[in-house]
Amino acid sequence: MTQRTLIKNLVSSTDGPVSVSGWVETVRDQKKVQFVVLRDESGAVQLVHPRIFNEDGTPADDAIAEEISALSQGTFLTATGDLKHDERVKLGGVEIKLDGLEIAARAIAETPIADDSGVDKRMDWRFLDLRVPKNSLIFKIQTTFEHALRCYWIDNDFVELHTPKLMASASESRAELFEVEYFETKAYLAQSPQFFKQMAQPAGFGKIFEIGPAFRADPSFTSRHATEFTSVDAEISWIDSHETVMTMHEELMVAGFTAVKEKHGAEIEALYGLEVTVPTTPFPRIALAEAKRIVAERGYEVPRQDDDMDPEGERQIAAYVKETYGHEFVFLTDYASSIRPFYHMRNAEDGAVTNSYDLIFNGVEISTGAQREHRIEVLVEQAKEKGLDPEELDFYLDFFRYGVPPHGGFGMGLSRVLMLMLKLPNLREATYLFRGPTRLTP
Amino acid sequence: MTQRTLIKNLVSSTDGPVSVSGWVETVRDQKKVQFVVLRDESGAVQLVHPRIFNEDGTPADDAIAEEISALSQGTFLTATGDLKHDERVKLGGVEIKLDGLEIAARAIAETPIADDSGVDKRMDWRFLDLRVPKNSLIFKIQTTFEHALRCYWIDNDFVELHTPKLMASASESRAELFEVEYFETKAYLAQSPQFFKQMAQPAGFGKIFEIGPAFRADPSFTSRHATEFTSVDAEISWIDSHETVMTMHEELMVAGFTAVKEKHGAEIEALYGLEVTVPTTPFPRIALAEAKRIVAERGYEVPRQDDDMDPEGERQIAAYVKETYGHEFVFLTDYASSIRPFYHMRNAEDGAVTNSYDLIFNGVEISTGAQREHRIEVLVEQAKEKGLDPEELDFYLDFFRYGVPPHGGFGMGLSRVLMLMLKLPNLREATYLFRGPTRLTP
Numbered sequence: 001m002t003q004r005t006l007i008k009n010l011v012s013s014t015d016g017p018v019s020v021s022g023w024v025e026t027v028r029d030q031k032k033v034q035f036v037v038l039r040d041e042s043g044a045v046q047l048v049h050p051r052i053f054n055e056d057g058t059p060a061d062d063a064i065a066e067e068i069s070a071l072s073q074g075t076f077l078t079a080t081g082d083l084k085h086d087e088r089v090k091l092g093g094v095e096i097k098l099d100g101l102e103i104a105a106r107a108i109a110e111t112p113i114a115d116d117s118g119v120d121k122r123m124d125w126r127f128l129d130l131r132v133p134k135n136s137l138i139f140k141i142q143t144t145f146e147h148a149l150r151c152y153w154i155d156n157d158f159v160e161l162h163t164p165k166l167m168a169s170a171s172e173s174r175a176e177l178f179e180v181e182y183f184e185t186k187a188y189l190a191q192s193p194q195f196f197k198q199m200a201q202p203a204g205f206g207k208i209f210e211i212g213p214a215f216r217a218d219p220s221f222t223s224r225h226a227t228e229f230t231s232v233d234a235e236i237s238w239i240d241s242h243e244t245v246m247t248m249h250e251e252l253m254v255a256g257f258t259a260v261k262e263k264h265g266a267e268i269e270a271l272y273g274l275e276v277t278v279p280t281t282p283f284p285r286i287a288l289a290e291a292k293r294i295v296a297e298r299g300y301e302v303p304r305q306d307d308d309m310d311p312e313g314e315r316q317i318a319a320y321v322k323e324t325y326g327h328e329f330v331f332l333t334d335y336a337s338s339i340r341p342f343y344h345m346r347n348a349e350d351g352a353v354t355n356s357y358d359l360i361f362n363g364v365e366i367s368t369g370a371q372r373e374h375r376i377e378v379l380v381e382q383a384k385e386k387g388l389d390p391e392e393l394d395f396y397l398d399f400f401r402y403g404v405p406p407h408g409g410f411g412m413g414l415s416r417v418l419m420l421m422l423k424l425p426n427l428r429e430a431t432y433l434f435r436g437p438t439r440l441t442p
Numbered sequence: 443m444t445q446r447t448l449i450k451n452l453v454s455s456t457d458g459p460v461s462v463s464g465w466v467e468t469v470r471d472q473k474k475v476q477f478v479v480l481r482d483e484s485g486a487v488q489l490v491h492p493r494i495f496n497e498d499g500t501p502a503d504d505a506i507a508e509e510i511s512a513l514s515q516g517t518f519l520t521a522t523g524d525l526k527h528d529e530r531v532k533l534g535g536v537e538i539k540l541d542g543l544e545i546a547a548r549a550i551a552e553t554p555i556a557d558d559s560g561v562d563k564r565m566d567w568r569f570l571d572l573r574v575p576k577n578s579l580i581f582k583i584q585t586t587f588e589h590a591l592r593c594y595w596i597d598n599d600f601v602e603l604h605t606p607k608l609m610a611s612a613s614e615s616r617a618e619l620f621e622v623e624y625f626e627t628k629a630y631l632a633q634s635p636q637f638f639k640q641m642a643q644p645a646g647f648g649k650i651f652e653i654g655p656a657f658r659a660d661p662s663f664t665s666r667h668a669t670e671f672t673s674v675d676a677e678i679s680w681i682d683s684h685e686t687v688m689t690m691h692e693e694l695m696v697a698g699f700t701a702v703k704e705k706h707g708a709e710i711e712a713l714y715g716l717e718v719t720v721p722t723t724p725f726p727r728i729a730l731a732e733a734k735r736i737v738a739e740r741g742y743e744v745p746r747q748d749d750d751m752d753p754e755g756e757r758q759i760a761a762y763v764k765e766t767y768g769h770e771f772v773f774l775t776d777y778a779s780s781i782r783p784f785y786h787m788r789n790a791e792d793g794a795v796t797n798s799y800d801l802i803f804n805g806v807e808i809s810t811g812a813q814r815e816h817r818i819e820v821l822v823e824q825a826k827e828k829g830l831d832p833e834e835l836d837f838y839l840d841f842f843r844y845g846v847p848p849h850g851g852f853g854m855g856l857s858r859v860l861m862l863m864l865k866l867p868n869l870r871e872a873t874y875l876f877r878g879p880t881r882l883t884p
Contacts, residue, residue, distance in 0.1 A: 004680060021679075021680045021847065022646070023646060023845050023847075024845075039646065040646070040648065041599075041601075041646055041647055041648030041649070041679075042599075042648070072845075074844045074845035075845045076644075076845045076846055076847045078680075104816070104846070104847050104848055105816055105817065105818070105842065105845050105846045105847070106845065107843070107844045107845035108843050108844060110844075112844075125840075126641070126645075127641045127642075127644050127645040127840075127841055127844075128644075128645075128844060130642075130645035130646065130647070131645060131646045136601075136645070136646065136647060139601050139602075139603070139647070140601055142602065143596070143600075143601050143602040144596075146602055147592065147596050147602070150589065150592065154585070154589050157483075157484075158585075159483075159578075159581050159582055159585050160581075160584065160585040160588055160589070161581070161874055162653075162655065162672045162856070162874060163874060163875060164655075164670055164874075164875045164877050165607070165655050165657075165670060166620075166657070166669065166670050166877050166882060167882065168882035168883045178608075178622050178623065178624065178629075179622070179623045180620050180621070180622050180623075180631070181620065181621045181622075182620065182659075182669075182882065183659070183661060183879050183880075185882075187620075187882055189622070196874075196875060199568070199569045199875075199884070200569075200572075202518075202569045202570075203568075203569040203570075203572035203573060203578070204464070204465060204481065204482070204483055204572065204573045204578065205483055205572070205578065205581070206482065206483030206484070207483070211604075212654060212655065213604065213606075213607050213654065213655065215607075215608070217624075217625070219625060227608065227624075228606055228607060228608050230604045237463075237483075238446055238463045238520075374546070374547055375547065376547070395883055395884045396884075398567075398569075398884075399569055400547065401549070401550050402516045402549045402550060402552075402569075402570060403465050403466075403514075403516035403517045403518045403547050403548065403549035404518055404546070404547045405463065405465075405518045405546050405547070406546055414604070432603055432604060432605060432606075432638075433605060433606045433638060433641075435606050435608050437625050438625075440608060440609065440610035440624065440627075440629055441610045441837055442641070442837045442840075
């Protein structure tokens with residue numbers, strides 16, 4: 001039997017016997033000749049079958065023709081035939097004249113979703129939705145992006161962690177925590193690997209990373225939130241300030257975007273009409289207070305009681321950065337202590353602000369990073385100030401009592417990066433199987 | 443200020459001013475000279491300080507000496523001084539004559555664990571336990587192993603998935619499922635990505651992988667089980683049989699072991715007294731019935747009512763394979779249909795056995811793989827036969843109704859591989875933070 005050839009490799013294959021496997025995208029069942037467009041994970045090709053006629057012009061016995069006429073869209077099959085390069089064929093300049101079809105699994109004739117189906121309906125039938133090349137491309141890009149990040153980390157001697165998602169107590173706040181029945185007790189799903197990745201610092205790991213799930217029982221419906229998401233985390237020892245973390249972070253983004261542009265740039269342009277821009281370093285950095293001033297000058301007053309930015313403010317400052325520096329990224333730094341968690345280190349000169357940042361990409365926050373407070377007395381004080389009970393945090397505080405290096409890191413939402421890179425309308429498009437307050441299936 | 447040098451790089455550095463950062467492992471506070479062994483993530487180095495005396499022989503003012511005398515084990519600090527190569531120094535042939543110490547965080551003098559502490563006590567203080575080079579090495583090896591697997595997958599055009607861990611219903615059986623309070627309803631934690639990774643096949647992804655957490659509410663206490671573990675999964679389309687899956691699987695193991703041996707072989711030999719063996723391919727394959735016959739010939743009757751192997755049987759067959767073929771791995775194949783899940787494809791000639799396998803490494807099962815049944819009528823029939831209600835499985839069965847390629851894959855426990863590679867006594871040693879029926883902390 002002929003070995004399967006991936007469809008993308010047909011162009012560089014020599015004419016002659018060939019075997020391809022994939023699913024039926026379209027069938028054109030004409031009187032004299034039949035065409036099938038077969039797609040696999042790498043591309044699509046036209047299969048052609050000239051019908052057979054008797055000498056008197058009546059249709060002859062033709063098993064292949066009958067098979068093709070009975071094909072439903074989505075049927076998975078292996079086709080064997082003669083590969084022929086022909087530049088008149090629009091689809092890749094090749095076609096396969098069929099010798100035979102072997103059906104792996106017939107699709108039922110029903111097509112539950114169409115091009116104009118709403119996103120909810122499409123998510124119900126996600127496995128069909130993902131057959132669309134534009135949609136599956138997202139996950140090929142994600143694969144390339146993640147791999148580039150991991151290669152950067154490996155080259156720089158980071159250790160990969162798999163921190164537990166089951167916890168005995170809350171990591172940050174009791175709000176938005178999922179509760180799990182755990183034998184005779186309760187457990188909680190980790191909202192982030194925060195405490196566990198910090199633990200690697202007093203453990204002497206030096207530099208660590210993790211890409212894994214995180215869970216938030218957030219009942220809100222926005223385009224940017226999910227109850228389960230993939231968190232990209234890194235944490236490093238012996239930093240001078242959050243600046244060290246930002247430097248690593250921007251180098252990672254450059255590595256990721258470079259790999260994506262190289263491997264998928266042409267396809268992204270073809271399917272999304274977008275050119276991927278590899279960001280230049282250093283990314284612009286703007287202290288939050290300054291960012292609010294700039295936004296106010298543009299005529300937007302952030303409607304918040306606290307010192308935080310809001311989504312519209314983030315869009316405005318991103319627009320300013322784009323106009324001024326031609327950059328899609330901006331680090332907003334020096335967030336007020338009042339709106340940051342107790343474990344963010346505060347500025348040595350001005351305790352009202354923290355050594356922390358948010359990374360904004362195309363107008364939306366994708367990440368929060370910071371230097372962590374590693375001085376136990378200060379840490380306990382800051383926890384109390386936030387109304388937390390140090391006793392409940394005891395297992396975490398122990399990490400600091402037995403020696404710890406200065407350290408910091410970031411957490412970043414993977415699907416957010418993809419969403420903003422491809423200018424997708426919401427997170428659901430950038431998630432293999434989305435989970436939200438009312439979505440637990442498929 | 444002098445840039446930090448990693449301790450492992452001191453040997454190749456030139457003599458002169460140098461700065462290192464790490465934690466205090468030991469202090470030898472002698473009358474004429476003081477020694478500190480400082481360790482970082484890359485190694486350990488001796489810091490030396492000759493005490494200063496007045497002309498009359500009495501101790502002079504000596505701030506560094508006082509600082510050293512006050513050092514507690516575990517204190518994190520930055521040391522600056524003069525690097526000197528001296529082959530008489532046992533620890534790496536270099537030492538640093540101190541100019542100054544900058545304390546990052548003092549450790550309290552207490553040392554909650556010692557060399558002879560029990561494993562439970564050590565797990566309570568895991569961040570201290572991981573400062574021991576032998577223990578942290580495990581996670582460096584794991585990092586290298588995983589990266590080699592991912593590089594193999596990337597080179598072979600696999601797509602990386604992040605499947606949801608929150609599910610609306612059971613994936614395989616209702617037993618051993620953790621239940622989550624999910625807004626107005628219940629969710630369950632995925633025991634494996636089985637259904638979701640299979641979904642990628644009718645979605646046309648071709649080949650996929652995932653390394654992520656899986657959860658089993660298994661109340662048993664064994665050296666091989668955890669309630670949360672890291673599962674290594676792959677699934678591929680257009681296979682001929684489980685043989686295609688086994689070929690990929692053994693190539694992956696070779697890639698992983700080769701990388702580990704190259705990068706950590708010497709250190710594993712030094713700290714564990716073990717030589718890493720890169721397995722040869724093909725791995726031995728033995729049908730389960732034959733394996734039971736061999737084991738019986740060795741005088742061991744598997745004490746089970748069903749057709750399965752037991753742990754002692756796995757050890758026996760592994761011993762046989764080691765003696766006969768000199769191989770640490772063996773694929774046990776053709777497991778009986780009665781003891782395999784409904785979605786395993788059955789042998790075309792003999793429906794009593796499945797196209798499935800377990801991979802045994804050093805006598806313990808580390809993985810289960812199989813060709814999946816992709817013919818919807820057969821699949822529904824097999825589900826019913828196992829007492830499952832096809833309606834409850836409807837979302838899964840849909841994957842097969844709209845066309846699907848023949849496919850198969852495996853799931854493998856990451857910590858098990860590490861445990862058996864390093865001959866560790868239990869899974870807890872090979873897990874960053876172990877989770878068991880009575881362990882949810884730290």
